[in-house]
Amino acid sequence: AQSVSQHNxxxxxxxxxxxxxxxxxxxxxxxxxxxxVQYPGQHLQLLLKYFSGDPLVKGIKGFEAEFIxxxxxxNLRKPSxxxxxxxxxxxxxxxxxxxxxxxxxxxxxxxxx
Amino acid sequence: xxxxxxxxxxxxxxxxQTVTLRCDPISGHxxxxxxxxxxxxxxxxxxxxxxxxxxxxxxxxxNRFLAERTGGTYSTLKVQPAELEDSGVYFCASSHRxxxxxxxxxxxxxxxxx
Numbered sequence: 459a460q461s462v463s464q465h466n467x468x469x470x471x472x473x474x475x476x477x478x479x480x481x482x483x484x485x486x487x488x489x490x491x492x493x494x495v496q497y498p499g500q501h502l503q504l505l506l507k508y509f510s511g512d513p514l515v516k517g518i519k520g521f522e523a524e525f526i527x528x529x530x531x532x533n534l535r536k537p538s539x540x541x542x543x544x545x546x547x548x549x550x551x552x553x554x555x556x557x558x559x560x561x562x563x564x565x566x567x568x569x570x571x
Numbered sequence: 572x573x574x575x576x577x578x579x580x581x582x583x584x585x586x587x588q589t590v591t592l593r594c595d596p597i598s599g600h601x602x603x604x605x606x607x608x609x610x611x612x613x614x615x616x617x618x619x620x621x622x623x624x625x626x627x628x629x630x631x632x633x634n635r636f637l638a639e640r641t642g643g644t645y646s647t648l649k650v651q652p653a654e655l656e657d658s659g660v661y662f663c664a665s666s667h668r669x670x671x672x673x674x675x676x677x678x679x680x681x682x683x684x685x
Contacts, residue, residue, distance in 0.1 A: 462613075490672055501574070502662065502676040509671065548614065552672070557602065558627060559664075559674065561614040 460485045462549050464562035471539050472570050479534040479565050481523075481549030488554035491532040493523055497545045505547075508532065519543070541571040573597065575677035577663050583683045589651040592680045596645070596665030603646050604666075604674070605638060609659040617661075620646060621668075653684045 465480035483489060493505040506517025513525040523534045532549060549562040576595040584590050596603045605617040617636070618628040622643035631638070635654070640646040650657050660679040667673060 492672065494676075501678040502664075504674070507672050550614075557619055557666075558604065558616040558630070559606075559614075560616070561606075563613040 460489075460551055460553065460560040462551055462560055462562035464547075464549055464565050466565050467563065468566050468568070470568045470570065473541055474538045475569075477534070477536040477539045477543070477567070479547055479549075479567070481532045481534065481562060482530050483532065483549075483551045483560075484530065485551060485553065490552045490554065490556075491523075491525060492550040492552075492559065493517065493521070493532070493534050494548040494550060495545045496548070502548065505534070539567075539569050541569045543567060544569045575663055575665050575675050577661075577677035577680050579680055580678065581681045581683075583685060584653055586655055586684055587652045589649065590653055590682060592648045592650075592661050592682070594646045594648070594663030594665075594677060596663070597667075597675055599667060600665035600675075601643070601668045602666040603640060604664045605646070605648055606662040606664065607659050608662065608679075609656070614662065617648075650682075653682075655684050658682055658684045 461484045463482045491508040494502045495505050496502050505521050506515045508515045508525050516522045521536050525532050547565045550559040601622050603620040606614050608614045616630040619626045620640045623640050637649045660681050662679045663677045664674045
């Protein structure tokens with residue numbers, strides 16, 4: 459069965475600090491990978507997704523993620539966080555032809571101004 | 572375009588009562604998904620509709636949960652009778668059959684069973 463592991467449950471950073479959130483998945487075949495964000499009081503929004511091609515994926519709001527197949531990882535990065543990045547971040551995966559998302563437990567990011 | 576709408580946004584019910592959650596997907600989206608997040612845990616898949624048919628209901632926890640999508644438009648998720656462990660946030664998502672990975676989520680229904 460597929461599973462997703464997010465390494466940190468809570469992260470606190472100061473504004474302008476760099477961010478890296480870890481995500482590892484367990485799945486034997488081809489996967490599609492996603493990062494979602496949920497701002498306080500809002501719905502889940504897609505930050506970026508990877509299906510194939512360039513393993514470095516650029517998303518919205520300055521976020522990017524790198525797919526490293528050999529490490530089964532899809533870490534999320536942002537060079538300089540802002541207070542408005544305070545939110546919960548979810549890594550998720552589907553199989554190549556699958557539809558259902560398998561989520562990690564989420565990482566709560568708090569950015570101090 | 573209008574997003575995915577869920578209501579109610581919050582529901583507090585007593586153990587043993589019945590609650591019905593509703594999800595209105597984006598118009599034209601054949602795929603509709605229900606997910607649930609129990610406090611502190613990961614978001615877990617419940618089931619997937621393609622139009623009015625249940626494509627995958629492997630995540631439904633037990634027979635106290637009944638999901639329907641009559642006419643292939645909105646969907647309801649009924650919990651009867653509710654138990655304390657059913658508390659959590661229930662999310663709905665929809666996607667178009669031709670847009671790979673194009674899931675749009677609703678804001679969720681926070682269900683509290685007391």
